Each structure stands twice: as structure tokens, then as C-alpha cells.
Amino acid sequence: MTHWVWAVTLFFMVTSGLQIFNAHPILYLGQQSGFGDKQYLGPQAGHGNKQFNNTILDIHAERHEGGIVGVTSILGHDFDTTGLLGMSGSKDQPIYQAFPEWATIPSYFDLATGRVIHFFFAWILVPTWCVWLCASVINGHLWHDIVPKLSDLRLLPGDIISHLRLEFPRKRSYNVLQKLSYAAILILVIPGMILTGLTMSPGVDSAWPWLLDVFGGRQTARLLHFCGMLVIVLFFVVHIVMVIAAGPINEMRSMITGWYRGDDPEAAGGGA
Template sequence: MADLKDTKETQLLYRQSVWTRVTHWVWAVTLFFMVTSGLQIFNAHPILYLGRQSGFGDKQYLGPQAGYGSKQFDNTVLDIHAEMHDGRIVGVTSILGHDFDTTGLLGKSGSKDQPVYQAFPEWATIPSYYDLATGRVIHFFFAWILVPTWFVWLFASLINGHFWHDIVPRLRDFRLLPRDIVSHLRLKFPHRRSYNVLQKLSYAVILILVIPGMIATGLTMSPGVDLAWPWLLDVFGGRQTARLLHFCGMLVIVLFFVVHIIMVIAAGPINEMRSMITGWYRSDQPEPTSGEA
């Protein structure tokens, strides 16, 4: 099969391999269920801490060693809850001790007649109603799909060159960064076989840093894994810090998804979708030479 079909004004290029396309759509489904079930799990204890253990605010705890005495500490980073304000219940999101009224979205959602008092609203979780056990089953089921899919993508991408050509930015790519930023701000997206530097940077962050980081922090939150690999607790500074990083990774993935969809629509959804379904991509510009790049 030829890699290039010529037309009068454009070139139809074979851009995405079957491995890239299959793993892309598996991730799309898997990450959807993992994020929504993860929010269901988070609702069981919607507080994030920094460190090896959860703090108790102004409560006291007994130190691990005799004679250590009692100590007051609060290592809370994020706290989503509902509380009473001026005779009414409101949703509150506390970030590093600063409170924000998030009624209707976080802490308190639902209708006026049927309010829901939980961190994330029912429409954002799977199951939609509160069910921690089912949320955990769904989350771990798709985790077992996510991990091997990432390894399949990594192996295939290293073999076919996709990893080095399209994911890892080269030094010469960064010279084009100002031009690509201006093009994106002007909503002008040249259609080429190669990814631009902003695409490479975003894909590298997600595929090389965030997804492996999510896998590692997820394992660190497991007491059984910690028993077998206690060094994970040292790497991430404790189970609570791992949970915080896991949550932050989820936010990065959601942000990436939103920006990704916007860019697909802005760049031409038919051409972009055809590329990820059939592999063929219509390019309106010739590939730059090494001197141009």
C-alpha cells in the first residue's frame, strides 16, 4: 500500500498506524470510565493531604514513639464539603485553607427539592448514585486495560518510530515554538504529516509522564503493593501524597481532553477523525526539510 496519494491541491498521507489508532480509542473509553469511577471513589473521602498520613486539623493524635506526646497538625490541601452558612447549606471547596463557594457544582449539587451533598455531582460519576464498591470494581477493571494498552503502545511506537518522530520533541522543534503558538492563537492550523511542537509536547506529557505517573501512584495507594514494594512510599513521599498526585494527574488528563477536542474541531474534525479511524490524513503543505525545521 502506498503511503501517499496525490490530488491537485492536497496530499493524502498515511499518518496513523493501526497500533496508534487502536490504542487511542481504547484509551478514550478506558480513561472515561476511570475518571468517572475515580470521582465516585473520591466522594467517599473528598479530602486530599500532603504527606504520609492524613491530618486532623485542631485534633490531637498520639505520636508513634513513647514520650512523643500529642501534636496538632493540618496537612490538608483540598477539602470539598457542604456546610451551613447563614441558615442555608452551601457547597464549599477549600484549597490550602482558602474557601470558595461552589454550590451547584462541588459539595452541594442537584435540584432545590432534591439536593445532593457530595463532592462531585451525580452526573460526573459512575455509578451516578453513591456506590463506592461498584465504583472501585469499575475503576480497577479498566485499570487492567489501561496498563497493558500503554505497554502495547510504547512497544509498537518504539518499533515503528512513532515515539521518536511524533512524540518526543527534538531540539530543532523548539525553534518553531513561537511560530506554532502564534498560529494557534490565530486559529490557523497547517495540515502536515508531522505533529507540530505543541502537539508533541502535550502528547509527551500525557503519554510519557502523566499516564505512567497515574499507574505508579495508583499502585502506591494499595496496601498490598506497598507491602511488596515499600520503596514506592519513599518515592512519592507517602500514600497521601501519592493520592494527591493521582488526583492532580486526573485533572491534567481532563484538561488535555477538553483542549484536545477543541483543537480537533478547530483544525477540521472530518480530517482529524478520518486520520484516527482509517489512518489517512489530508495534508495541505509539503513536509518541511531538515533545513526548514
């Protein structure tokens, strides 16, 4: 059941998160943002500091000789990402936003609504995770099915090889790679996303200033929050590919009803 709460919640969190990111598509390392020579110099404004540049990622549009291009700059190395990042849309109607319309909610730029959606679903995500954790500890799901054991790790090489050969044995228990990825997402990434998200809040930082020390500052927390999002999206893509590879009808039935038809004789026809 919680599976579909996860799916819907993470969908809205990622798409509204990209909407929020688009408001300032630059990531920095540390407590604050070193604007370098990008510092705005308005009338009587404080002086910028060209030397202070702690930018890690910067997605923007740039005017080149051949026209405007979308640029993704990682640690000062520029990549042309026209069509996807920095500039998207059609030639007649270019859209200058970091992540394209199809990846954000709302599709047009609307930071206010992006934040409203993000925080609403954050209030769903946190209780869902807590309920999942408590239930999984109590009923043993966490220990039996998710946390990889030593005996699992011994099966790891064979498991990797069979995945690489695109062979997916249908078993009712999770295989090692599955266990490792589920454990990483549910026990590391999701709580990490919650905590780095909280670190970006000035209200929470006043209550729990230690969060700033744990994550190395508000801007580092924002950077880690973004990286966590990438991991979740990667997990989603692999998850979908695996479900399709393992036979979508059977998998969907098990996700909805808990009833999975395995190949191993003792498990065949077994209900959960």
C-alpha cells in the first residue's frame, strides 16, 4: 500500500523540486553563495568579490555567435545542453529555464506554487517514511527483506552477472542488488533528503543549528538535496526497467495485491 503513496509523493516532490531549483539554478558549496563576478552591482550596492566563487553547478542560457545556447557548467567546465537544460522548447518558442517544462510542476515558471506543492507533499512523505520504518521494524520486513546479510553479499557477483546478461530470475524474495538499492533509498537517501531539506529552512536552522554543522552549511545541504534527487530519479528509472524486464503483469499484481507468481516450484501459486 505505502508503495503507491511513495510513488505519487516522490513524483510531486521531484517535479516541484525542479520547479524550485529553476528559481536559482546554481549550486554552491558551504554556508553561503559566492557569486564571484556574477555579483549584482546596483546603485550603492555592496561590492562584489570576484575571488569568492564556490559554484559547483550552474545551468543557464548564454548568447553565442550562432545564437543562444543552453549551458550546464559543472565545476567550471561548460557543456552545451541546448534542448534539455538551460534552454528548451522549440526554435520559434524557446524557453529559458534550467529544467524544461515537461519536468516541472507547474510547467511554466511559478516558484510560489512549486513551494506550496513541495511542502504539502513533504508533510505526506515524512509520516509515510516514519510509518514504513516502524512497521518494517515491527513485522521484520526491514531485517528479513531489505537489510542485506553476509550470505546475500556472497551471492552478489553472480547476481550482477545475471543482471548484466539481462536474466532476471523470478523469485518472491528480493535479490541482493534489489536489497542494496532498496536499503540505500529507504534508509539513507529518503531520511537524508528530509534532513537536507530541513537544513535549507532558516526556521529549522534556528531550532536545530547542528544541522548546519552536520551538512556543512545551507548551500552544501542544497547541493546534497539535489544529488539525492538525482539518485532517486536514477532509482526510479532502473526500477521501471526492472519491473518491465521481470514481467509487468506479474509485478503489477504483486505491487497491488501482494500476490507474486514465482518460477521456483515451491513458490509457484503461493499467495502472500
